[in-house]
Amino acid sequence: MAGPAPSPRSRPIHYICPSCHLYLLSWDQPTQSVEMFHKVGLWEDFWTREVRLICQYCLGATDILDQRLVELLRNRFGLAPTGGALRRSLP
Numbered sequence: 001m002a003g004p005a006p007s008p009r010s011r012p013i014h015y016i017c018p019s020c021h022l023y024l025l026s027w028d029q030p031t032q033s034v035e036m037f038h039k040v041g042l043w044e045d046f047w048t049r050e051v052r053l054i055c056q057y058c059l060g061a062t063d064i065l066d067q068r069l070v071e072l073l074r075n076r077f078g079l080a081p082t083g084g085a086l087r088r089s090l091p
C-alpha cells in the first residue's frame with residue numbers, strides 16, 4: 001500500500017449550509033461526480049462574478065464555488081447562476 005496521500009484535497013468536497021447546516025452537496029474533483037442532497041440554487045455576485053450555493057430552505061449562502069463546479073452544475077443539472085437580490089418573490 002502507498003503511504004498517505006500528499007493532497008488532502010483528493011476527497012470529495014462537501015458544501016454545508018452555514019445557517020441551517022443542511023448537507024447540500026458533495027463534489028469529487030477527480031471523478032467529476034456531484035451529488036446533490038438538497039435543493040440548491042446558484043447566486044452570482046454582480047461585481048466579483050463569484051458564484052455561491054444558495055440553500056433553498058433558508059436562503060443561506062455557502063462559500064465561493066470553484067469555477068469547475070459551477071460548470072458541472074450548469075451542464076449536469078441545468079443550474080444557472082442568478083445575479084442581483086438573493087430574495088425573489090415568487091409569482
Ligand SMILES: [Zn+2]
Binds near residue numbers: 019022055057059
Ligand atoms: Zn440553509
